[in-house]
Amino acid sequence: EGRLQVVYLSGFPRTGTTVLKYYFADYPGLVMNAFDPAGFFVAWQRAQSLAAAEILVDKSNHYILSPGTLFRGLGRRMGLCVLTRDPRDSLLSLQTFPESREVPRDIRFWDYWAKTYANFMDFASSTKYGERVLFMRYEDFIAHPIAAKRYYLQWLGLDTGRAEITNRYPLPSKREFRADKVHDHSEIQADGVQRWKEFSDSPEYGVLLNGWRGHTKARAMMETFGYVSDGVANPAMEHANFRFFTPSSETD
Numbered sequence: 725e726g727r728l729q730v731v732y733l734s735g736f737p738r739t740g741t742t743v744l745k746y747y748f749a750d751y752p753g754l755v756m757n758a759f760d761p762a763g764f765f766v767a768w769q770r771a772q773s774l775a776a777a778e779i780l781v782d783k784s785n786h787y788i789l790s791p792g793t794l795f796r797g798l799g800r801r802m803g804l805c806v807l808t809r810d811p812r813d814s815l816l817s818l819q820t821f822p823e824s825r826e827v828p829r830d831i832r833f834w835d836y837w838a839k840t841y842a843n844f845m846d847f848a849s850s851t852k853y854g855e856r857v858l859f860m861r862y863e864d865f866i867a868h869p870i871a872a873k874r875y876y877l878q879w880l881g882l883d884t885g886r887a888e889i890t891n892r893y894p895l896p897s898k899r900e901f902r903a904d905k906v907h908d909h910s911e912i913q914a915d916g917v918q919r920w921k922e923f924s925d926s927p928e929y930g931v932l933l934n935g936w937r938g939h940t941k942a943r944a945m946m947e948t949f950g951y952v953s954d955g956v957a958n959p960a961m962e963h964a965n966f967r968f969f970t971p972s973s974e975t976d
Contacts, residue, residue: 726799728856728881730780730801730803731781731782731803731804731805732764732767732783732787732802733781733782733783733787734783734784735785735806735808735809735862736785736788736808736811736841737785737818738809738814739785740807740809741785741807742783744783744807745781746896748805750893751882751886751889753882754880754882755781757782757783767782788841791844791848791851791857795851795853795856804858805859806848806857807861807862807865809861810920810951810956811837811942811951813918813919813920815933816923816933818833819929830932831931834936835941838939838941838942838945839941845961848965849963849965850965854965858968859967860968861959864971865912869912871971875969876969890911891911891912893911894910948960
């Protein structure tokens with residue numbers, strides 16, 4: 725079905741996909757696509773104008789909602805890299821984030837989050853394009869950015885010796901979001917990791933942040949991803965059909 729020409733980055737809003745895009749697109753042979761609300765097909769059209777050995781890197785939080793549609797259209801000419809993050813941190817961040825208004829900020833968040841990732845996991849676990857799907861946790865990415873990027877580049881079939889891999893990334897001239905704090909830095913930092921713990925007992929957010937406990941599907945999904953009562957643990961997922969980055973899997 726042709727060579728890999730475009731990689732789509734996605735994940736739930738406030739999972740770190742913007743910094744992932746800036747960081748993962750900064751390497752010889754990769755070209756970062758500017759944000760365009762028109763969606764994946766516009767990115768695909770732009771990929772056609774690149775040099776034969778180049779791969780376009782595009783990102784949207786909406787791509788996680790329709791992986792089947794993407795692969796039906798492009799097959800093995802595309803890759804899909806999806807990021808997850810402790811949903812308690814995502815929910816807390818959303819409280820002051822003015823965009824992604826389709827995501828509930830109240831107790832309904834837990835149902836929306838669980839269904840989003842359950843649908844993605846169902847696809848990743850069964851698709852014939854599993855080798856073109858890469859999944860990783862924000863917490864692992866932030867803690868081990870160089871290992872994560874090296875694993876990602878190997879997944880794309882790129883030579884990791886072409887350039888030095890550091891934890892820094894270039895800042896584009898235009899922000900993707902008005903409230904994009906990624907532009908406050910130019911290197912990967914452990915920003916916002918497990919911040920929810922500061923608010924878990926607060927009158928304002930305590931009940932909301934602990935809402936997963938009363939939601940069967942959200943509780944099961946958190947366990948699958950390794951998000952437990954007191955923080956982050958080893959994930960409990962089967963990933964034989966797709967690629968999954970962990971710090972110990974760099975040389976897999």
